[in-house]
Amino acid sequence: xxxxxxxxxxxxxxxxxxxxxxxxxxxxxxxxxxxxxxxxxxxxxxxxxxxxxxxxxxxxxxxxxxxxxxxxxxxxxxxxxxxxxxxxxxxxxxxxxxxxxxxxxxxxxxxxxxxxxxxxxxxxxxxxxxxxxxxxxxxxxxxxxxxxxxxxxxxxxxxxxxxxxxxxxxxxxxxxxxxxxxxxxxxxxxxxxxxxxxxxxxxxxxxxxxxxxxxxxxxxxxxxxxxxxxxxxxxxxxxxxxxxxxxxxxxxxxxxxxxxxxxxxxxxxxxxxxxxxxxxxxxxxxxxxxxxxxxxxxxxxxxxxxxxxxxxxxx
Amino acid sequence: xxxxxxxxxxxxxxxxxxxxxxxxxxxxxxxxxxxxxxxxxxxxxxxxxxxxxxxxxxxxxxxxxxxxxxxxxxxxxxxxxxxxxxxxxxxxxxxxxxxxxxxxxxxxxxxxxxxxxxxxxxxxxxxxxxxxxxxxxxxxxxxxxxxxxxxxxxxxxxxxxxxxxxxxxxxxxxxxxxxxxxxxxxxxxxxxxxxxxxxxxxxxxxxxxxxxxxxxxxxxxxxxxxxxxxxxxxxxxxxxxxxxxxxxxxxxxxxxxxxxxxxxxxxxxxxxxxxxxxxxxxxxxxxxxxxxxxxxxxxxxxxxxxxxxxxxxxxxxxxxxxxxxxxxxxxxxxxxxxxxxxxxxxxxxxxxxxxxxxxxxxxxxxxxx
Numbered sequence: 047x048x049x050x051x052x053x054x055x056x057x058x059x060x061x062x063x064x065x066x067x068x069x070x071x072x073x074x075x076x077x078x079x080x081x082x083x084x085x086x087x088x089x090x091x092x093x094x095x096x097x098x099x100x101x102x103x104x105x106x107x108x109x110x111x112x113x114x115x116x117x118x119x120x121x122x123x124x125x126x127x128x129x130x131x132x133x134x135x136x137x138x139x140x141x142x143x144x145x146x147x148x149x150x151x152x153x154x155x156x157x158x159x160x161x162x163x164x165x166x167x168x169x170x171x172x173x174x175x176x177x178x179x180x181x182x183x184x185x186x187x188x189x190x191x192x193x194x195x196x197x198x199x200x201x202x203x204x205x206x207x208x209x210x211x212x213x214x215x216x217x218x219x220x221x222x223x224x225x226x227x228x229x230x231x232x233x234x235x236x237x238x239x240x241x242x243x244x245x246x247x248x249x250x251x252x253x254x255x256x257x258x259x260x261x262x263x264x265x266x267x268x269x270x271x272x273x274x275x276x277x278x279x280x281x282x283x284x285x286x287x288x289x290x291x292x293x294x295x296x297x298x299x300x301x302x303x304x305x306x307x308x309x310x311x312x313x314x315x316x317x318x319x320x321x322x323x324x325x326x327x328x329x330x331x332x333x334x335x336x337x338x339x340x341x342x343x344x345x346x347x348x349x350x351x352x353x354x355x356x357x358x359x360x361x
Numbered sequence: 362x363x364x365x366x367x368x369x370x371x372x373x374x375x376x377x378x379x380x381x382x383x384x385x386x387x388x389x390x391x392x393x394x395x396x397x398x399x400x401x402x403x404x405x406x407x408x409x410x411x412x413x414x415x416x417x418x419x420x421x422x423x424x425x426x427x428x429x430x431x432x433x434x435x436x437x438x439x440x441x442x443x444x445x446x447x448x449x450x451x452x453x454x455x456x457x458x459x460x461x462x463x464x465x466x467x468x469x470x471x472x473x474x475x476x477x478x479x480x481x482x483x484x485x486x487x488x489x490x491x492x493x494x495x496x497x498x499x500x501x502x503x504x505x506x507x508x509x510x511x512x513x514x515x516x517x518x519x520x521x522x523x524x525x526x527x528x529x530x531x532x533x534x535x536x537x538x539x540x541x542x543x544x545x546x547x548x549x550x551x552x553x554x555x556x557x558x559x560x561x562x563x564x565x566x567x568x569x570x571x572x573x574x575x576x577x578x579x580x581x582x583x584x585x586x587x588x589x590x591x592x593x594x595x596x597x598x599x600x601x602x603x604x605x606x607x608x609x610x611x612x613x614x615x616x617x618x619x620x621x622x623x624x625x626x627x628x629x630x631x632x633x634x635x636x637x638x639x640x641x642x643x644x645x646x647x648x649x650x651x652x653x654x655x656x657x658x659x660x661x662x663x664x665x666x667x668x669x670x671x672x673x674x675x676x677x678x679x680x681x682x683x684x685x686x687x688x689x690x691x692x693x694x695x696x697x698x699x700x701x702x703x704x705x706x707x708x709x710x711x712x713x714x715x716x717x718x719x720x721x722x723x724x725x726x727x728x729x730x
Contacts, residue, residue: 096570100574124575124576132567133567137371139378151367152364152572152577154576194571
């Protein structure tokens with residue numbers, strides 16, 4: 047069981063007259079993991095992050111970050127936490143290396159040119175280090191933001207929608223970077239409205255809707271718990287394959303899209319191995335076999351009842 | 362590097378790399394002094410063009426015109442006797458014109474020979490009373506006709522006036538009196554306008570939130586801006602002063618007290634900008650608010666015009682503006698060498714600055730509610 051880095055209990059943020067931005071949420075984040083808060087715009091993700099960053103006061107509830115009560119002792123942990131705010135834009139007229147040096151000084155950190163280079167290298171901006179920040183692309187600006195948030199070598203890093211508005215390549219670049227940071231032992235609290243991002247990066251996901259956490263767990267456990275099933279596709283098995291499967295007591299059906307294929311629905315992820323073994327040991331004719339797993343997207347649809355595109359719920 | 366030094370250096374780098382900031386801090390005051398100098402010191406003819414229609418057949422009309430010309434206040438332009446004067450004024454967009462009546466000489470002679478003939482023999486001055494040229498012509502013509510009255514009566518004037526320049530200002534020219542106003546205005550515009558928009562930009566781009574996650578204190582950030590603007594404006598205004606001296610032979614002096622006043626002005630107007638920035642959410646709003654506050658202050662505080670020419674209610678408003686005291690203090694020390702007077706003005710400027718600074722520190726929040 048990893049050490050608990052963030053511990054939130056019954057957190058509430060209420061805006062008069064009647065907006066409950068955060069409605070009685072509780073969760074823990076283990077050390078060295080990526081915890082994603084997933085939800086549409088206005089779900090309460092940023093409010094939660096900003097409370098944990100010491101930037102907003104909650105209406106009620108408690109929160110411990112790195113062992114400190116953030117409402118009383120935030121100054122004690124300030125140097126151990128890194129922050130990338132939503133829609134981060136760097137200082138236009140500072141070069142990346144200048145921005146890093148400046149930011150380090152604000153944390154009372156003496157940083158050498160070598161250390162600055164190492165940090166710039168770690169976010170793949172070495173060839174941009176002497177360019178005015180306003181000339182960086184959207185993805186490069188976010189990378190610089192991440193470099194700034196790492197300047198104090200934080201144990202806990204808050205990334206508030208780090209890939210929003212970026213093109214697919216820039217998003218994938220940032221995912222790799224976030225993975226590397228996690229692998230170095232930094233705990234990451236990520237907010238996102240991208241389902242694939244949460245699924246790809248997270249050890250733990252909390253799905254937030256209207257201020258409440260409506261589901262929480264690892265992406266696999268959420269799919270298992272809230273997803274309908276996993277499908278085994280027997281390509282080219284046809285009617286003969288269907289008959290053979292019935293013989294060994296496995297319920298199956300012909301694929302409606304391609305009637306040469308046979309589909310086997312596995313309700314529980316834990317049953318997958320045994321079912322695959324039974325099919326492999328039988329003489330079902332087929333050209334290929336693979337699984338089609340439900341994703342967080344299906345889980346989200348089943349929980350919220352709507353799809354989400356760019357943070358907006360679609361009917 | 363301390364938070365303060367680092368913030369000054371990095372804020373300064375950004376400011377100096379911004380061409381607009383650099384233009385308004387360094388180039389604009391130099392341009393202003395050159396333009397105003399060219400206008401007021403360029404040796405142009407400052408006489409008023411006075412259009413005169415002389416309908417008189419005798420010598421008195423000509424004598425009046427000759428005496429008006431001798432005042433050196435007017436360039437007399439003759440209007441043909443055939444012109445309809447009101448049409449002439451309208452067609453030529455004149456603000457003032459004079460008509461010497463048809464029987465000017467004979468009417469004067471009649472009254473001179475027979476004291477019982479009633480009334481005055483008037484010349485008529487047409488004009489727009491709201492224009493200063495009209496009152497100048499009225500005053501000067503009055504003085505000329507008085508002189509003619511004395512001559513006709515065979516009397517000599519006994520009481521007179523003699524203008525003398527104040528000893529301490531003898532060597533100064535118009536631009537010496539104007540320079541302190543330009544300095545005051547530059548200090549105000551750069552500190553106030555820039556800080557209002559900096560605050561709005563920092564809020565919009567979440568820089569305040571980011572700063573709140575570091576170890577820099579709010580007061581350190583505020584002080585760093587004041588120190589930066591003091592250094593920048595001092596250097597920019599030394600340049601303006603040197604250009605003014607070289608171009609217009611100005612003799613006013615940038616005294617140590619002038620630098621103290623520049624620092625106090627930078628403190629007051631950066632604090633005022635931060636205070637306005639508390640209530641503004643975006644850079645567009647910041648520009649509108651800074652203009653709404655800064656421009657009236659610029660015109661009402663004696664930067665360009667002497668306060669004495671303004672109506673009393675505007676003078677009362679000027680008395681409530683910190684820029685008025687900054688301008689007065691700068692004139693006290695740079696032109697009149699009256700550091701006692703400058704000190705009083707400095708105290709007012711600094712007191713305003715302290716009030717703005719305390720309010721800005723209290724009201725400005727880097728965090729969200």
